[in-house]
Amino acid sequence: MQEIINKNRFSIDELIKLLKSGGDNKSLLFNKSAGIKEKYVGNIVYLRGLIEFSNICSKNCNYCGIRKENNKIERYNLSDNDIVKTAQFAYENNYGSIVLQSGELQSINFTKRITNLLKQIKLLTNNKLGITLSLGEQKKEVYEEWFNAGAHRYLLRIETSSEDLYKKIHPDDGMHLYKNRLNCLKYLQEIGYQTGTGVMIGLPFQTYEDLANDLIFMKDFDIDMVGMGSYIEHADTPFYKYKERLLSLQDRFELSLKMIAVLRIMMNDINIAASTALQAIDPTGREKAIKIGANVIMPNITPGKFRDNYKLYNYKPCTIDNASDSKHFIEEKISLTKNTIAFGEWGDPKHYFKRISKI
Numbered sequence: 001m002q003e004i005i006n007k008n009r010f011s012i013d014e015l016i017k018l019l020k021s022g023g024d025n026k027s028l029l030f031n032k033s034a035g036i037k038e039k040y041v042g043n044i045v046y047l048r049g050l051i052e053f054s055n056i057c058s059k060n061c062n063y064c065g066i067r068k069e070n071n072k073i074e075r076y077n078l079s080d081n082d083i084v085k086t087a088q089f090a091y092e093n094n095y096g097s098i099v100l101q102s103g104e105l106q107s108i109n110f111t112k113r114i115t116n117l118l119k120q121i122k123l124l125t126n127n128k129l130g131i132t133l134s135l136g137e138q139k140k141e142v143y144e145e146w147f148n149a150g151a152h153r154y155l156l157r158i159e160t161s162s163e164d165l166y167k168k169i170h171p172d173d174g175m176h177l178y179k180n181r182l183n184c185l186k187y188l189q190e191i192g193y194q195t196g197t198g199v200m201i202g203l204p205f206q207t208y209e210d211l212a213n214d215l216i217f218m219k220d221f222d223i224d225m226v227g228m229g230s231y232i233e234h235a236d237t238p239f240y241k242y243k244e245r246l247l248s249l250q251d252r253f254e255l256s257l258k259m260i261a262v263l264r265i266m267m268n269d270i271n272i273a274a275s276t277a278l279q280a281i282d283p284t285g286r287e288k289a290i291k292i293g294a295n296v297i298m299p300n301i302t303p304g305k306f307r308d309n310y311k312l313y314n315y316k317p318c319t320i321d322n323a324s325d326s327k328h329f330i331e332e333k334i335s336l337t338k339n340t341i342a343f344g345e346w347g348d349p350k351h352y353f354k355r356i357s358k359i
């Protein structure tokens, strides 16, 4: 195992071995990835205040609780004023940057709305608040318009790099084409965004080989930021019927940590987020991820009353849990990991600057 861990390029078989490691081997892996994190990006954590501004979505991903056909949830859409006020809160509290996330809508009105919001937020915060978007698949022109209006990062998870599995986890309705998602990621890089992707870990039908290929995909795609977390079933989705065939939540959690650790060894200088899904399984999940390689956390700053309705999966930390995302709580928890929060900084991934200098 030690021999494998000392490499930074792995074969599929080696990756599978690392992902299956347990006991002392797992500790070796985590020690190595923690050391690499410290050496290349430092024991520093960047914050992205997450604003889940609407759960209205035009798509029907089989795994997601806010899919269009789920009529058991109340749909909401924050007003522009509330969004701008929340962004201002992030600015005044030194978060450094925010993420605007919602269900996927493709329309001229939606495009214009986001453009105006970006301009307003940039103006109000003297250009000093970094803005990431996570608004799904859009036309290249739309991504360009938003980039020019002030967004500089975009998160679009590939969900799985296996085209076969991608087909299984999405409905066959012409709206979920693997090639489109791939093209979107390419557009984002071409336009100049710091580009983020990621996968769900522990999906029904997913194999260790699929996960190994996911890691290779992220490396080959030269991605700047990654957010990956465990798949968590949601009762009002078509995929709930497979709940018996899933790994236990704890195993999905452990596997997610190992994915983060291996990726940190493969891609030293990218930003890796400790995802909310990890915190949903284990209240200290984000801190555990920070210890072994992640360097970004995304505290939820969506106004409290809306949070219950942005339920992508079961156990998602919601309204009542408000306190766990408060600034002081996070500061306290992160200090226990021997990391420091870089308040007020954008925290751009070093990888991005290397990537664009090669173009």
Ligand code: SAH
Pocket: 063, 064, 065, 101, 102, 103, 104, 134, 135, 136, 137, 155, 156, 157, 159, 199, 200, 229, 230, 231, 232, 233, 234, 277, 312, 313, 314
């Ligand atoms: N609509 C946008 C952004 C919101 S969804 C988009 O799809 O890109 C954000 C992420 O939530 C998705 O990329 C997916 O990886 C994750 N997600 C959805 N359902 C999930 C589930 N059941 N378990 C874990 N993650 C889930």
Ligand code: SF4
Pocket: 057, 058, 059, 060, 061, 064, 065, 066, 067, 068, 102, 103, 104, 136
């Ligand atoms: Fe909509 Fe995103 Fe959920 Fe798919 S994953 S249903 S696009 S919110």
